[in-house]
Amino acid sequence: MTASREKIFEALGDPVRRYILELVATGEQPAGMVVAAVQQHTRISQPGVSQHLKVLRAAGLVxxxxxxxxxxxxxxxxxxxxxxxxxxxxxxxxxxxxxxxDALATEVARGQRVRRKDRAAGESSGRDVRPA
Structure with a gap:
């Protein structure tokens, strides 16, 4: 797992941070509203919520x-x-x-079309065309 993915999943490991993500997932939220909503949800100080927001920013989630x-x-x-x-x-x-x-399958199909076309051209000219 890359360092950024590690930070993301470390950030998601905390229930308060997951709750903050649920709040901001509904749309942009001023910091004061995030703090108030989190404080209604759990006992935490404003600096505590700010620290959680900092972790979420560092992880690239907000x-x-x-x-x-x-x-x-x-x-x-x-x-x-x-x-x-x-x-x-x-x-x-x-x-x-x-x-x-998918790209390989396209190339294989293209090669088969070319071989069919070459065979058909050889048969119409009377040449003996054998697959390579």
């Missing part, structure tokens, strides 16, 4: 933007996609080979 003096948090699709990608590899470890195999 992004933050400044809006005046406020900080607004949102789910980062790239980090979520990285987690989904790793999980998908567990379910279907051969999926990474699907596209190259």
């Amino acid at each position: 992004s933050v933007r400044a809006e005046g003096t406020r900080r607004v948090y949102a789910l980062d699709p790239a980090g979520v996609g990285e987690a989904q990608s790793w999980l998908a590899e567990l379910v279907d470890p051969l999926a990474q080979f699907a596209q190259p195999l």
Whole structure:
């Protein structure tokens, strides 16, 4: 597992951080609203919530933007996609080979068409065409 994936899954290991992700998954949330919602959910200080947000940012699971003096948090699709990608590899470890195999199948079919075309051209000209 890559370092970024390790950070992602370490971040996801904490229930408070998972709850924060659920909050920001509904849309952008100002930091104050995230803190208030988390404090209603569990006993935690504002600096504690800020630390969880910092871990989620470092893992690439949330992004933050400044809006005046406020900080607004949102789910980062790239980090979520990285987690989904790793999980998908567990379910279907051969999926990474699907596209190259499709390309190979296309090349094999192309070669078969060329050979059929060459055979048909040879038969119409009366030549003896044998497969290579």
